[in-house]
Ligand code: FES
């Protein structure tokens with residue numbers, strides 16, 4: 001069942017999805033404080049394994065050193081070359097591809113070819129910025145901010161599910177990374193409602209499960225959607241759910257036939273059935289382009305044999321189905337962005353879209369409270385930059401007049417065209 005008894009206001013105006021200044025404020029606020037999914041531990045299994053990524057314009061190398069995982073700036077302190085431009089790989093040391101400067105897990109320089117030519121510079125004066133890194137199950141996360149909540153706190157109720165769903169008795173069956181021309185919130189909000197299912201997934205799902213089969217949880221930093229399986233009644237979904245129950249039983253489990261999807265604010269989505277666990281992380285590249293990183297894991301017995309072979313076959317089939325559904329969604333994102341660029345309206349939310357409202361309310365609150373951010377750990381001679389400090393709230397008009405966080409159903413909306421209307425059920429009939 002839904003919590004709201006009426007339709008809801010769309011709290012973010014179209015410019016929240018298009019404007020660079022708005023994006024900059026998100027980047028120094030909620031996104032800067034968040035934990036970001038960068039990879040999985042099996043990609044970083046051996047000492048010398050590394051991966052590179054870019055989070056909010058910050059090039060980062062995550063690497064397994066003798067003393068564990070470290071996340072360091074991937075920009076060399078010599079003359080700013082990317083230390084590695086490979087997405088992932090293995091090398092004996094963290095060595096810059098340009099002139100060969102080398103770095104340790106603490107970010108301090110370990111080696112400079114022809115070091116005497118830099119005299120009187122000492123290696124102890126050179127240090128790469130470092131970032132917080134932590135894991136949950138196999139998932140590896142990085143936080144840009146040097147202060148903030150732990151990964152466990154950030155994940156909240158999802159942490160324990162993640163430990164199991166991406167834990168030791170599972171295998172990774174899908175890794176998918178995709179860039180698209182759309183604001184990051186478009187991808188997130190699309191995942192928070194099933195209203196689009198009939199139009200966007202006519203063959204894979206066909207129909208929305210409906211209110212009677214939907215359970216919503218709306219917390220201050222997280223929302224969730226639960227439903228009994230089958231999720232919908234397409235042939236594909238019915239077949240998958242029937243067989244998933246049988247596979248889980250054969251592997252020794254007790255099927256609950258329950259589906260849960262969680263949104264950890266601001267940009268992490270995770271979903272679970274009895275057999276599979278999916279994580280979908282979304283990060284902005286610019287105000288109108290983003291990247292999604294998806295991993296799907298499935299139950300997978302350790303011992304070789306019939307059970308393991310069946311689990312692997314099942315995992316691959318589920319992964320193919322997931323990718324097909326995600327592609328259907330991703331195709332929609334630029335079309336939504338195209339409309340947002342031109343829209344003069346604020347939009348509306350149905351009761352069934354109340355998780356979007358909760359997310360928008362969270363974001364509005366975060367942007368109103370955006371505080372100065374500390375920079376990452378840096379060396380004495382680094383160009384440690386304080387992140388820009390938001391001087392005013394980008395949505396101050398709507399903060400002061402558009403809604404009351406404690407009473408969203410009785411709020412009043414100020415529309416982009418200046419028209420001020422009461423948010424009453426009658427508005428949405
Ligand atoms: S730029 Fe890295 S060693 Fe010169």
Ligand SMILES: [Fe+2]
Pocket residue numbers: 190196197200201325329
């Ligand atoms: Fe979808």
